[in-house]
Amino acid sequence: MKLYNIKDHSEVVSFAQAVRQGLGRNQGLFFPEEIVPFDDVDALLDLPFVERSGKILRHLIGDEIPNLEELVANAFAFGAPLAKVDDRTYALELFHGPTLAFKDFGARFMAQCLSALASRGDGGKITILTATSGDTGAAVAHAFYNLPNVDVVILYPEGKISNLQEKLFCTLGGNIRTVAVKAAFDDCQALVKAAFDDPEVRDGIGLNSANSINISRLLAQVCYYFEAVAQLPAEKRNSVVFSVPSGNFGDLTAGLIAMALGLKVRKFITATNVNDTVPRFLATGEWDPHPTQATLSNAMDVSRPNNWPRVTELFSVKGWDLGNLGYGRLTDAETEEAMRELQAKGYTSEPHGTIAWKVLDSSLQDGDTGVFLCTASPAKFKENVDRILGIDLPLPEALSSRADMKVLSVPMAADFAELKKFLLNRK
Template identity: 70%
Template sequence: MNLYNIKHPDQQVNFAQAVRQGLGKDQGLFFPATIPQLSNIDELLALPLVERSQKILRALIGDEIPADKLNAMVKNAFTFPAPVVKVAENIYALELFHGPTLAFKDFGGRFMAQALATVRGDGKITILTATSGDTGAAVAHAFYGLENIEVVILYPKGKISPLQEKLFCTLGGNIRTVAINADFDACQSLVKQAFDDEELRQAIGLNSANSINISRLLAQVCYYFEAAAQLNTEQRQNLVVSVPSGNFGNLTAGLIAKTLGLPIKRFIASTNANDTVPRYLQTGEWQPNATVATLSNAMDVSRPNNWPRVEELFKRNGWQLSELGSGALNDAETETALKAQYAQGYLCEPHGAIAYQVLKDQLQEGETGLFLCTAHPAKFKESVERILDIELPLPEALDKHNKLPLLSDEMDNDFATLRAYLLK
């Protein structure tokens, strides 16, 4: 598999190099030089999730990883289902929260751990990543206990849900967590500064595990095929997918699936009050505002890292950005949407509620709507219970961590401090 740096197309790497490096020169994102057009879509959709995903990832990655190894990577990563559930007339939910940390990030995090273990080579590796909520847990659990791999996760102090925090800040061992006194964009900026520090990168074998790493992104392509496989032929032909969007990795994966040939009519990027992309699509001007804290904290991102990949796909495929739907909900509208879903018999959480409502508002006659449910409602227990006036039992995966003490360090938004922390 050949990939290039979007900022510097002359910098080209293979899959193993892209997985190990994470980012290219000047924090450029690696992107596949070619994405094949699959001709056997109906045959693929008839296969089980793991077998289908093995074939999709083989088509993307090529022969660089032996077939038996790649098949084992997928089998070890995708050990849980992604069911499609009917919510309303012509509207379905793709539930991506049935993995060990109850969030969609389990697909990408677990596959990346498998990929890095396969291509790592010798020497120490330090995974440095920023999380706005769910990435931290998925990465921490995927890499926990792996030999010679240390994980450092930055998150905005007080700006993720308490249960999200407990899920990845109670492990210890090779997992270090740092609460930064700033917002998620500041955490992301610290990660980028670390990658720009060549001496630091070499000293600790720096790598990243958020959606800038190509292995995570490719893994996420697979569940779009899984969603289509659970719909009938007529529904697939008029499928509109609403993606709750923060860092825009999830939407990028969906667009790669469409490029491969999955019949998705159009996508909708659904955001909260951090609406940089919806405003950009309306005005043509990229004007990020200061990030604001919302009920849907995993989407509290005003400078989405993966947006260059989205634009690259549109440019390469000859698509127009005007074809990409978008919408944004504030917290009051999010609460209303969550209540509407619950009234219809479907229990959701703020991120999925936004994706549902924006989809519902934009779905046209004859179309089938699918929205992504990216986290279990119990991960947002306090807000969901308050909004819906219900009591939510904790799943065992959350309950056992909720009883453990937090092991996080606290740090100001200062790169020199972080650098010293990483080197010690």
Template identity: 55%
Template structure:
């Protein structure tokens, strides 16, 4: 698999190198040189496969013979060794597609665990690797658990202090061992800026084997394509004809993966890019002006991102496929509307959480009479227990994954958004 740097097309690397580097020169994102296509006949066969076999087949279309299919299968099986996504009927023409049945109760488990398997496969010399990543809520837990206690791998996770839910924090800031967590006095964008500074420090990067596990890493992105095919396999022939998928968007990796599934040949009619008040992309799609504002805190905190890293990949894909960006549906939802939507879903017999509620709201508002809609459930409602209980006036039981951690002490450092201080933490043994 060949990938090129979006900021410097002359830099081309194979899949292994892209996974190890995370970012290219000038912090450019890697993007596939070839965009494979699955024919309708092949698609019919692939949709009948089990989830692991199908996922291996999809990933092999990008990776080619760089990893033999039988070896890739074993790593996919280990990565996706948890309950697969569930489709839940909400109304006749709207269903939820729940992606939060993994070990950290979020869709991020797919990408993080596949990346961990790839790092394990490619680290043939057992060299020391440092994974540095920023999280606005769910990435941190998924990455921490995926790499926990892995030999020769140190993980450092940055997150905005006081701006993720208490239970999100408990999931990954109580592990210890090879997992270091750092709360930053600032926003998620401040955390991302620190990560970029670390990658700009060439000596630091090389001395500690620095890599990133954000959705900027191509291995995480490719893994997420797999569950869009699973969603398609679970709906009827009639529902497949005019399928619209609403995606809660933060760093826009999830939507990028969905669009790549469409590029592969999955006949999805349309996607809806769903954001909260941090609406840089909806405003851009409306008026053509890229004008990020200061990030504001909302009850859908994993989407509190004003400068989404994956957006250049989406623009590149639209250019390469000669698609029209104006055909991408979009919208933003206020906290007030999100709360009312949670109540609306509860009356329909479904307990949701703020991120999925935003996707449902925009899907319901934009879905046409002849269309069928899926909205992605990206995290378990219990991760936002206090918020959801206050809105719904209803108790939410804690899953075991959270019960076992709720009373453990936080092990996080706390620093101002200062690179020299972060550098000290990265260099600690």
């Protein structure tokens, strides 16, 4: 597989190089040189999830990793069930992995890839540096925990993720270090980018990133879009509308790649909270990020989404009309009301999935089949879900076992000099 740097097309790398580097020159994102559609998607949909996912990733990546199918089986050790909400709407539940969030798919596949590359001599010690607005941190931490020759540093906005989200990844210790940054998520992302631009840091500690900017994470997420359609009745597969709760826009990018591979999708909808840079851009044509606001759907509290350049690149390469991309946004008050509406239909969801459902519900046309992505377990947001819905959600063991553990995070200002010192002084 060959990929080019969106900001500098002269930089072309292999899949292995892209996984190792994370970012290209000038903080450019890597993008596949070609995405060849499958000849027979229907036959692909007849396969079991893990076998199908191995074929999808082999088709995309090629022969660089001989035991790729084994890595996929190790990474995707859990399912992505489709739950029927009503006659035309389904919830794709992506929270059945070890950290109860969709990012388990991408993080675990990336960890498997890096481990495989290291075992064949494709690089020594590495440091994963990533920023999280909630779920990435836990998925990355658990995927890389105790992995040989890998240190992990995770930045997150102090006080702006749920208590249970924090406990899930800030209590591990070992090769996992967590930093509570006294700023917003966008500031955390800026610190990560600054580290990649500093040769002393980048080269000195073998810097890599596990955000959705890393191509291995992104490609892994392509697979569950096929799984969603495969679980639909055959007669409902020809007019599918996906609604994707969007923060950094990696999940939407993965869905669009699935469509480029030949998956039949009538429309994609991006659903955001009040951090609505992309919906406003789609409505007005003006890119005008506002200061990030804290919301109930904290994983979507992103005003400068990293993956948006990949979305526009794909639309350009494929000759698609960006005007066909649906969009919508909800305030916190609207999100709470939508959670109650969805609960009345018999389905309990947390804020992120709820926003995707509500925007989808107001967009479906006659004959459409709607699928909204549920990116996290409601239990990860138990305090708000209980308050809004008047219920008492039980905690899964993955959360209850860590609820009373001590948070090991280091507090830090949004200051790169301070972060650089912290990274280089690893004992």
